Amino acid sequence: MPFFPSTPIAKLTGHTGPVHAVAYSSSPHTYLLTGSADRTIRLFNPSKAPPSSVAPASSAAYAPGLVTKYSAHGYEVLSIDVNAANDKFVSTGGDKTVFLWDVQTAQTIRRFTGHAGRVNRGVFGGEGDSVIVSGSFDGTVRVWDVRSTSYKPIMMFSDAKDSVTDVLVFDAEIVSGSVDGRVRSYDLRSGMCQVDVIGHPVTSLSVSKKGTECLVSSLDSTVRLMDRGNGQLLKAYRDDAFVNTELRVRSTLGFNDSVVVSGSDDGMVFAWVLLDGTVLQKFRHSEMREVKGKVDKKEKGNKDVVSAVAVCPSRKEWASAGGDGNVIVWGLDP
Amino acid sequence: MDEEDKAEAAESRQLETVQSFETIGRVGGNQSDALFGLFVTEEETMGVKIAQKMGWRRDQGVGRKVRRTARLDDNVGANDASSAHMFAPKDSRMMSTIREDANRKGLGYQSEARLGTGKEKESEDRPMLALTFLEGSSKTQAPKKAAPKKSSFGVGVLNDTGSDDEDPYELGPKITFNKTIGKNKKAKKPSKFAKPGAGEQHVFKPKKVSAQSAGLPRLSHDGKPPLPGFVLATQYIDLTSKKRYPPPQIPPGWKSSKPVTPPGEHPGQQSVSDAAKASTLDAKARASLLGETMLPGKSVFDFIPKEARDRLASITGKTNLPQGRGEGAPEGYQDPNSSKPKDLWTFVPVLDKSTAAAALAKGATGWMPYAEDPAKRTRYTGFLSLRAGLRTDLPERPANMPVSDWAKELQEFAHAAEVFKPSTGLMASRFTSSTSSSLPGNANPTSNKNENLLRKAAAKPEDPAEQAAKLGMYGPMTRSNFPFHPSRLLCKRFNVRPPPDVPHSADAGPHGDGHGFASRTEEAVSKAAMERMMQEVLTKGAPALQRPAWMGIPEQDKESAKGVPEVEHANVDVERNDALTKERAPEDVFRAIFGDDDDEE
Numbered sequence: 001m002p003f004f005p006s007t008p009i010a011k012l013t014g015h016t017g018p019v020h021a022v023a024y025s026s027s028p029h030t031y032l033l034t035g036s037a038d039r040t041i042r043l044f045n046p047s048k049a050p051p052s053s054v055a056p057a058s059s060a061a062y063a064p065g066l067v068t069k070y071s072a073h074g075y076e077v078l079s080i081d082v083n084a085a086n087d088k089f090v091s092t093g094g095d096k097t098v099f100l101w102d103v104q105t106a107q108t109i110r111r112f113t114g115h116a117g118r119v120n121r122g123v124f125g126g127e128g129d130s131v132i133v134s135g136s137f138d139g140t141v142r143v144w145d146v147r148s149t150s151y152k153p154i155m156m157f158s159d160a161k162d163s164v165t166d167v168l169v170f171d172a173e174i175v176s177g178s179v180d181g182r183v184r185s186y187d188l189r190s191g192m193c194q195v196d197v198i199g200h201p202v203t204s205l206s207v208s209k210k211g212t213e214c215l216v217s218s219l220d221s222t223v224r225l226m227d228r229g230n231g232q233l234l235k236a237y238r239d240d241a242f243v244n245t246e247l248r249v250r251s252t253l254g255f256n257d258s259v260v261v262s263g264s265d266d267g268m269v270f271a272w273v274l275l276d277g278t279v280l281q282k283f284r285h286s287e288m289r290e291v292k293g294k295v296d297k298k299e300k301g302n303k304d305v306v307s308a309v310a311v312c313p314s315r316k317e318w319a320s321a322g323g324d325g326n327v328i329v330w331g332l333d334p
Numbered sequence: 335m336d337e338e339d340k341a342e343a344a345e346s347r348q349l350e351t352v353q354s355f356e357t358i359g360r361v362g363g364n365q366s367d368a369l370f371g372l373f374v375t376e377e378e379t380m381g382v383k384i385a386q387k388m389g390w391r392r393d394q395g396v397g398r399k400v401r402r403t404a405r406l407d408d409n410v411g412a413n414d415a416s417s418a419h420m421f422a423p424k425d426s427r428m429m430s431t432i433r434e435d436a437n438r439k440g441l442g443y444q445s446e447a448r449l450g451t452g453k454e455k456e457s458e459d460r461p462m463l464a465l466t467f468l469e470g471s472s473k474t475q476a477p478k479k480a481a482p483k484k485s486s487f488g489v490g491v492l493n494d495t496g497s498d499d500e501d502p503y504e505l506g507p508k509i510t511f512n513k514t515i516g517k518n519k520k521a522k523k524p525s526k527f528a529k530p531g532a533g534e535q536h537v538f539k540p541k542k543v544s545a546q547s548a549g550l551p552r553l554s555h556d557g558k559p560p561l562p563g564f565v566l567a568t569q570y571i572d573l574t575s576k577k578r579y580p581p582p583q584i585p586p587g588w589k590s591s592k593p594v595t596p597p598g599e600h601p602g603q604q605s606v607s608d609a610a611k612a613s614t615l616d617a618k619a620r621a622s623l624l625g626e627t628m629l630p631g632k633s634v635f636d637f638i639p640k641e642a643r644d645r646l647a648s649i650t651g652k653t654n655l656p657q658g659r660g661e662g663a664p665e666g667y668q669d670p671n672s673s674k675p676k677d678l679w680t681f682v683p684v685l686d687k688s689t690a691a692a693a694l695a696k697g698a699t700g701w702m703p704y705a706e707d708p709a710k711r712t713r714y715t716g717f718l719s720l721r722a723g724l725r726t727d728l729p730e731r732p733a734n735m736p737v738s739d740w741a742k743e744l745q746e747f748a749h750a751a752e753v754f755k756p757s758t759g760l761m762a763s764r765f766t767s768s769t770s771s772s773l774p775g776n777a778n779p780t781s782n783k784n785e786n787l788l789r790k791a792a793a794k795p796e797d798p799a800e801q802a803a804k805l806g807m808y809g810p811m812t813r814s815n816f817p818f819h820p821s822r823l824l825c826k827r828f829n830v831r832p833p834p835d836v837p838h839s840a841d842a843g844p845h846g847d848g849h850g851f852a853s854r855t856e857e858a859v860s861k862a863a864m865e866r867m868m869q870e871v872l873t874k875g876a877p878a879l880q881r882p883a884w885m886g887i888p889e890q891d892k893e894s895a896k897g898v899p900e901v902e903h904a905n906v907d908v909e910r911n912d913a914l915t916k917e918r919a920p921e922d923v924f925r926a927i928f929g930d931d932d933d934e935e
Contacts, residue, residue, distance in 0.1 A: 126827035143824055154824045172830045181803070188820045191833030197812040199803030224808075231813030233806065 003332065004259065004271055004280050005316045008288045010046035010329035012319075013055035014063030019321035021080040022308045023089070029312050031067065032319055033089060034327050035077030041070040041091055043103070046319075046329045051288065055325070070106050072099060079121045083129040090132050092119035098134045098144060112144045114153060117163070120248070125169030133174055135164030141176045159184055159193065165248055166205040175214065177202030183216055185228065196231045198224065203248045208257045215260060217251040219244060223262050225274065237262075237272040239279050247305050254311030254318060261318060263306030269320050283330070285322040348514035395423035426557055442574055616656060636661050678728060681741035682720070683748040690721035693751040703750050710743070717747045 017037030025031040035041045042063075049065025056063050075094025082089040088109065092098045098112040098119055117137030125133045125143070131154065132144045139160045142153035160178035167176045172188040179201040185194045204217035213234060216224045221244045223237040243265045251262035259280060260272040268291070271280040282291045285306045308321040317331040382392075390396065399420040552566075553559055560566050615623065635643055635656040647655050694715065696702075704711040709732070719725045731740045802811035825832040 127829040130827045131824070143827075145823065145827065147827075154827070155821050157818065159818075172828045181800070186818060186820070188825055188828050189830045189833060191817050191819060192815050193818045195814045195816070196808070197797070197799040197803045197814075198808075199800055199812075226808065231809055233808035236806075 003316070004255075005318060005331045006281055006283065006290045007331060007333045008051045008328050009317070009331040010044075010049045010065065011051045011053045011288070012042070012044045012046065012049050012063070012065055012327040012329065013053050013325070014042055014066055015040070015325035015327075017076070017325055018305065018307060018323040019325060019327055020076060020078050020307050021091070022310045022319050022321040022327055023080040023082055024310055024312050024319075025082050026084050026086045027314060029314050032310070032327065032329070033080045033082060034321060035080045035091055035093070036325065037076035038325075039071065039073045039076060039093070041073075041077055041080060041101075042066055043068040043070070044327070046317075049329075051328075068103075068106050070101055072101075072108050073097075075118070078118065079123075081123045083124045085129070088129075090122045090124060092122035092134055094118040096136070098122045098132055100132065100146065110144075110146065112142075112151070112153070114142060114151070115140065120163065120165050121167045123167060123169055125174065133167050133169050135167035135176050135178075137163040139164060139178070141167055141174065143174070157184070157186060157193075159195075162201075165201070165203045168205050168207055170207045170211050173211075175205055175207065177205045177216060181218070183214070183226070194228075194231070196226060198226075203244070204250045204252075204262075206252045208253055210257075213257075215251055215253055217244065217249065217262060219246070221245055223251050223260055223272070225260070235274070235277050237270075237277050239270060239272075239282075241268060241282065242270050243268075247307060249306065250308045252309055252311055255316065259311075261309050261311055263309050263320060265305055267304030267306055267322065269306050269309060283320070285320050285328060286324055288328055348516065350513055391422075393425055395425040397423045399423065424557060427555055429555060439574075444574065616654065618656075635659065678737070681737070681744060682717075682728065683745050685718075685721040685748045685751055687721060687723055689751055690718045691723075693754055694718045694722055696754060703754055713743070714747050714750065717744060718751055721748075721751075 012032060012034060015034065015036035015038055019034050019036045021033075021035035023033045025033065030045065030047075032044045032046055033041060034044065044065045045067055046065060049063070053064045070091070073091065073093045073095055077091055077093040079093075080089060080091050087103055088100060089103060090098060090100050096113065096115045096117060096119060098115075099108045100110040100112075101107070102109050112132070112134070115134065115136040115138055117139075119134050119136045122132055122134040125131045130145070130147050132146060133141060134144065135141045139158060139162055141157040141160070141164055143155045145154045157174075157176070160176065160180055160182070162179035164176050164178045167174065169175075174186045174188070175183065176186075177183045177198075181198050181200055181202060183196045183198060183202055183205065185196075186192075187194070198216055198218050200218035200220040200222070202216055202218050204215075206215040207228075208214070212228055214226050214228050216226055218224065221238060221242050224233055225235040225237070226232070227234050237260055242262070244262070245265065247265050249263040249265060251260060253259070253274070254261050258274055260274055262270050262272075263285075264270060267285050269283040269285055271282070272278065273280055283289065284291050286304050305323040306320050307323065309318065310321075311318040315331070317329060319327055319329045321327045385396075386392075400423050401418050401420055403418050404421070554566060633656060636659045638646075638659075640657070640659075643655060643657060647653055702711055702714070704714055713730060713732075716725065716730060720727070731737070735743070799812045799814065802808070820832060822832050
């Protein structure tokens with residue numbers, strides 16, 4: 001059993017709204033980028049932000065660990081993705097635009113408009129991160145060209161009948177998940193699109209390192225591991241305390257594809273063992289602690305959602321982003 | 335001649351406009367022909383053209399040919415009878431076609447500012463008849479310009495003091511054209527018809543001018559002298575102010591021998607209107623009195639009912655209208671429907687045949703209303719087919735339905751047909767029909783009644799994939815494939831080779847084409863068009879080499895053209911769409927034609 005990091009080692013504060021996106025920078029994964037409903041993106045250095053950090057009283061002051069603040073979005077930031085070279089990142093949000101930022105100068109290099117609704121996800125893709133793939137509430141997946149100056153997407157997939165909640169790029173395949181309950185995988189090499197019917201609105205996609213499986217979160221409080229080759233279900237991850245029926249909550253594979261980590265509607269973070277589906281651990285984000293045993297139901301009305309989780313690919317470390325505006329970085333006991 | 339004479343002669347020389355360019359007036363023309371000359375501008379009217387076609391020539395007269403001698407010169411004529419030939423009659427003078435009403439007033443008209451009463455009978459030294467009303471009486475009235483006006487108050491702009499009869503609006507030229515250059519020393523008083531030089535030129539005036547014939551035209555308009563005892567008038571007699579002669583004086587003491595009845599006393603004499611009012615006869619009675627045969631026509635009063643006639647009488651106040659008889663229409667004019675007012679057919683509403691047919695067609699392919707009541711639906715289709723002309727019998731009426739309900743139902747059907755006919759054109763392109771299950775025939779028969787009461791929304795057909803997913807049976811049932819066509823740029827960015835467009839055979843569902851087409855990229859030239867062009871190039875040769883049609887088709891093209899008509903019917907395969915999935919032409923051809931902007935590897 002993998003030793004799952006369960007000690008908070010950093011707390012990133014400063015956001016004044018729920019944090020919807022969290023992403024590790026590319027190797028060596030030193031930094032964390034967080035995007036929030038307060039329309040800002042913050043670049044943190046977790047090592048500089050001890051768990052005892054408190055959000056600064058005034059927003060002008062720098063929270064501990066904050067490196068840069070990026071402000072250009074007009075609406076909440078819904079997703080962040082960092083390119084492999086660590087010098088650019090893409091952010092999308094409620095203002096229907098896809099922003100390509102330069103990390104150093106904190107300015108947007110490109111702004112792609114064209115979506116008709118909020119852009120739920122934007123990821124880099126292609127050779128050398130030459131394209132950005134974005135999925136939006138308007139049901140389309142658009143592929144934008146970073147290299148050219150065209151304002152029109154290279155390609156647009158409008159097969160989804162409802163909002164596209166997540167997209168990812170794996171090699172030469174673009175995978176999109178939509179509220180219409182289907183996962184569509186466009187293979188550029190063969191020119192075919194494979195449609196998998198999940199049956200429930202899909203909110204999060206993650207693909208294994210090999211690319212043969214993909215993890216699908218859906219709004220029936222289930223996380224499924226699907227075989228991409230034949231569409232069969234490999235494993236379903238559930239728990240009594242795991243609630244995910246309303247909000248878009250991220251799930252991800254981690255630690256060499258050995259665990260499944262997912263946020264939830266009610267502020268819990270769950271970790272399952274991939275192979276057998278047993279719950280590894282549960283965490284309550286707001287209390288920054290692991291919860292053992294039964295979990296008491298939270299009172300209604302608490303917007304303590306853990307909408308994003310990110311696992312560091314290299315270290316035993318992962319982060320959870322909560323509705324209170326804080327991002328907790330969990331690691332092993334030092 | 336020395337210099338002075340030459341100078342004098344030069345002075346007297348003037349530059350004149352050519353006769354044919356003068357529109358009005360002429361310099362020193364023959365006075366008697368002045369009228370003629372006015373209209374010599376060659377008008378090619380239709381009448382002239384027609385006459386010419388019939389053999390008439392200009393300057394000829396119209397009429398029977400005259401036997402006379404040839405007139406070689408103006409005044410010299412050969413007197414030989416032998417030299418008499420048939421000639422066309424002499425052309426007669428044309429009547430004036432100037433607007434005659436330009437200067438005409440009604441009888442008794444008195445224009446403004448008449449100078450006096452003794453002016454009407456001016457006898458002017460006038461050359462001809464017709465120009466009277468053109469020139470007016472300006473020549474003699476000019477010296478009297480200063481005479482005070484007596485009638486009107488103030489002088490208007492257009493009112494000359496001396497020119498009464500001159501209508502300022504008449505169609506006569508008031509303009510005096512200067513037809514000569516260098517004639518500044520005109521001391522002539524300004525007259526209406528400027529004929530400059532008329533006074534200066536030497537005119538031959540015969541010494542002996544008889545008063546009678548001096549200015550009078552000799553011949554009437556047809557060339558004959560007036561009847562004996564008559565004299566052609568030179569001007570119209572002015573009848574406006576006739577001298578009134580007083581009645582003769584009655585000798586005193588004279589009594590009339592006739593009895594005088596004071597006016598107004600006419601016993602026994604009825605005026606026509608009185609007689610009409612007193613009459614009690616109507617048209618028919620009068621006709622019979624007179625012994626007329628009755629006209630076969632019927633008046634409208636035979637047909638209108640009594641009440642209508644009475645209404646008319648009361649409205650118009652005419653009580654002498656014939657009685658309304660309220661007859662029926664004569665044979666052959668009867669309206670078949672109206673003759674049976676109690677028929678059930680009246681309840682069947684009218685529906686346009688095309689609408690009914692369209693509503694029926696919609697039912698055949700899509701959806702029919704009254705899904706919950708099959709009997710009603712069959713009645714609906716029956717009504718539609720009746721109105722579409724497929725049936726002729728009355729729509730059926732179930733035994734338990736009263737006639738009024740049945741009639742209402744038919745009205746409802748008519749409205750439903752109007753509403754539910756398939757939309758065409760622009761509206762149709764905006765809407766698609768929902769996929770709904772047809773009659774819930776397989777529903778539980780016991781619960782059918784309950785369902786009829788509640789109008790359920792038509793259930794979406796359960797996607798088998800969805801059902802499988804809900805059951806948790808993920809696998810082949812939940813997976814489907816369809817092709818999409820990644821753009822070349824996209825493939826380039828991903829560093830993959832663009833997939834060949836394989837015409838898919840079985841695995842693509844019917845929606846596959848739609849999807850593939852929907853995810854088509856925005857290319858400048860669509861694939862289908864490009865392939866078409868490629869084929870054209872390959873079969874016909876480059877457009878530059880194609881011959882224009884008038885050069886004729888060379889032999890081999892004719893043969894190939896013959897070969898083509900054999901394949902008459904194109905197979906339409908709904909599943910496949912070759913336009914979308916045809917194999918792409920090789921890359922090299924594309925590159926050769928269109929070139930490539932991006933850097934190619």
